[in-house]
Amino acid sequence: MPATDLKRADAASPGGGDDISSGLDALESPSAPAARRAAKKAVAPLAAIVFVLVVWQLAYALDVLSTLPSPASVAGELGDLWRDGTLLPALGHSLERCVFGFAASVLVGAPLGLLVYRYALVRTVIAPVLSAFQSLPAAALVPLAVIALGESESAVYAVVLLGAVPSISMGLASALDQIPPLLRRAGVTMGATGLRAVRKVLLPAALPGLVSALRQGWTFGWRALMTAELITATPLPGVGQVLNAGKESASFTLIVAAVIVILAIGVLVEALIFGPIERRVLRDRGLTGPK
Amino acid sequence: MTSTSVTRAAAAPAVRLAGATKRFGDALVLDRIDLDVAEGEFVCLLGASGCGKSTLLNLAAGLDRPTAGTVTAGAARPALMFQEHALFPWLTAGGNVELALELGGLDRKERRAEAERLLALVRLSGAHGKRIHEMSGGMRQRVALARALAQGSQLLLMDEPFAALDAITRDVLHEVLTDVWEKRRLSVIFVTHNVREAVRLGQRVVLLSSRPGRIAREWQVGIPYPRRIEDHDVAELSLEITGHLREEIRRHARH
Numbered sequence A: 001m002p003a004t005d006l007k008r009a010d011a012a013s014p015g016g017g018d019d020i021s022s023g024l025d026a027l028e029s030p031s032a033p034a035a036r037r038a039a040k041k042a043v044a045p046l047a048a049i050v051f052v053l054v055v056w057q058l059a060y061a062l063d064v065l066s067t068l069p070s071p072a073s074v075a076g077e078l079g080d081l082w083r084d085g086t087l088l089p090a091l092g093h094s095l096e097r098c099v100f101g102f103a104a105s106v107l108v109g110a111p112l113g114l115l116v117y118r119y120a121l122v123r124t125v126i127a128p129v130l131s132a133f134q135s136l137p138a139a140a141l142v143p144l145a146v147i148a149l150g151e152s153e154s155a156v157y158a159v160v161l162l163g164a165v166p167s168i169s170m171g172l173a174s175a176l177d178q179i180p181p182l183l184r185r186a187g188v189t190m191g192a193t194g195l196r197a198v199r200k201v202l203l204p205a206a207l208p209g210l211v212s213a214l215r216q217g218w219t220f221g222w223r224a225l226m227t228a229e230l231i232t233a234t235p236l237p238g239v240g241q242v243l244n245a246g247k248e249s250a251s252f253t254l255i256v257a258a259v260i261v262i263l264a265i266g267v268l269v270e271a272l273i274f275g276p277i278e279r280r281v282l283r284d285r286g287l288t289g290p291k
Numbered sequence B: 001m002t003s004t005s006v007t008r009a010a011a012a013p014a015v016r017l018a019g020a021t022k023r024f025g026d027a028l029v030l031d032r033i034d035l036d037v038a039e040g041e042f043v044c045l046l047g048a049s050g051c052g053k054s055t056l057l058n059l060a061a062g063l064d065r066p067t068a069g070t071v072t073a074g075a076a077r078p079a080l081m082f083q084e085h086a087l088f089p090w091l092t093a094g095g096n097v098e099l100a101l102e103l104g105g106l107d108r109k110e111r112r113a114e115a116e117r118l119l120a121l122v123r124l125s126g127a128h129g130k131r132i133h134e135m136s137g138g139m140r141q142r143v144a145l146a147r148a149l150a151q152g153s154q155l156l157l158m159d160e161p162f163a164a165l166d167a168i169t170r171d172v173l174h175e176v177l178t179d180v181w182e183k184r185r186l187s188v189i190f191v192t193h194n195v196r197e198a199v200r201l202g203q204r205v206v207l208l209s210s211r212p213g214r215i216a217r218e219w220q221v222g223i224p225y226p227r228r229i230e231d232h233d234v235a236e237l238s239l240e241i242t243g244h245l246r247e248e249i250r251r252h253a254r255h
C-alpha cells in the first residue's frame, strides 16, 4: 500500500543507521499489516461504488432514460440538502427513531422469542401471529397505525416495532431450536437450570442465530420506518420525508439523492456494526476460516 | 486404595438400576438391567458398539427415563462425560471448566486458580485461554474430563473418555483418574471398548450383550491398585474377558 510505504520511508530516513531503522521497522510492523488489512477491506466496497458510478454515468451519457439525473447533479443535490440544513436533522430524526425503535423491539422481541421457544402454548398461539406479521408489508401497517394513533411519533414507533419484533422473536426462537441437544444436556448435567440455563447456555449457544435475527430485525425496522415516514406527515421530518418531497415536486434528482442516503445508512450499519459482530461471534466458535 | 474388598451391600448404592428397560420406538435397547454401583466403587462397562452403553449412562445421569423399571442415583447431580466432548464452543478451555465451578457455587476469585489446577491435572497447563476449535480431539477430551471433575459430583459417569488419546497420555490419565477416585472416594461408571483399560481401572467389569442389552457377565477384578496396563495380571484377565466380548460381538453380527 502506498501509504505505509511512504511512512516507512519517512521513518527510515532521519535515523540513517541500520540499527535505528530496523528498530523503527520492528516498532511499525504490527501496525503496518493492520493498515494494509484495513485498506484491503476498503477495496471491495470502493470497487462496488466505482462500478455503480461508472454504469450510472454511462447510462446517463447514452441517455438510456431521459429523466435519469447525472451522478454530478445528484451529488450537487446532496450538497444543497446538506447546506440548507435539511439533511442532517432529517438523518438525526430517522436514526433516532430507528435506534430507539430497535432497542424497544429487542426488549420486547427477545423475551418473546424465549417464551415461544420455552412454552408450547405460547408457540401455538403467538408464533403464527408473529409469522403472519413478518409477511405483512410495512405499507399495510402504516394506515392501521395512523388510524389508531394519529399522525404522531407513536404511530411511527408502532410501525417500527411491528416490523422488527416478529423478526427478532421468531429468529431467536429458531436459533434456540437449533441448539445441539448435546450442549443443552451438558448444561443440564452441570446444573444450569432456569434463568441460569438461559444466560449461561441457551443464549450463548444461540448467539450466531441471535445476531442474524437482530440484523434482520434492524433491516425490517429500518424499512418500516422509511415507509412510515414516506406516507405519514409526522411533525419531525426524517429521511423518508425527503424522499416524499422529491416525489411531490417530481424531482428525480432529489429522489435519487434520498435513496442514496437511505442505502448508505443500511450499508454503513451492516459494515460497522452487524458485520464485525457476526465475524467475531463466528470466529470465536471456529465457524469460519482463520482470518 | 490398596484393597479391592468390595464395600457393597452395606451402604445405599451410588446408582441402582432395577429392571431398567429402555425402548426407542419398537427397538428394545436395554432389557431389564439390574445394576448396583456401590459408594466409592469403580465399575467398567464393556460391550459391542450399539449395545446400549451410552443409553445406560444417560439413564444413570437422569437425562433420560427408563421405559420400565427404576433408576435411582444417590448423588444430586451426577457428572457425565459425554462420548462426544460436549464442550461449549463459545468458551475457552478454562472458561468451560470455570463455568462448571461457577454452577457448582465456587467464588469468582477461587475459580481461576481451581480451573488452572484441574487443567494441570489433565496435563493441559497453559491451555486455559485456548478455544475449543483450536484443540486436538485428545485435548478436548481432557478438557471435558477437567470440566467433569470441576462439577465436584460424587458420581462420575464417563463414556469412552480416553478413546482419542495416545497410549502415553492415556496411561497418565488412568493414573490421574484412579488418584482422584481414591482421594475423593468417587463412584465411577466408566464405559470403554478397550478391555485392558477396563481391567486396569475397574474393581468390577460388566459385559453387556447386544440387542437387547442385558448384563451378560461380570468380573470382580482382584488385582490390587496401583495397577499398570502392562501388568501380567491385567493382561491375563483381559484375555479371558476379550474372549467373552468376541463371543458377544459374533452373536451380534449373526443377527
Ligand SMILES: Nc1ncnc2c1ncn2[C@@H]1O[C@H](COP(=O)(O)OP(=O)(O)OP(=O)(O)O)[C@@H](O)[C@H]1O
Binding pocket: B024, B029, B047, B048, B049, B050, B051, B052, B053, B054, B055, B056, B083
Ligand atoms: N435417541 C435415540 N433414538 C432412537 N434410537 C436410539 C437413540 N439413542 C440410541 N438409539 C439406539 O440405541 C442403541 C444403543 O445406542 P447407544 O448409543 O447406547 O450405544 P453404545 O453402546 O453407546 O454404542 P457405542 O459403543 O457405539 O457408543 C443403538 O442401536 C442406537 O441406534
Ligand SMILES: [Mg+2]
Binding pocket: B053, B054, B055, B083, B159
Ligand atoms: Mg456410546
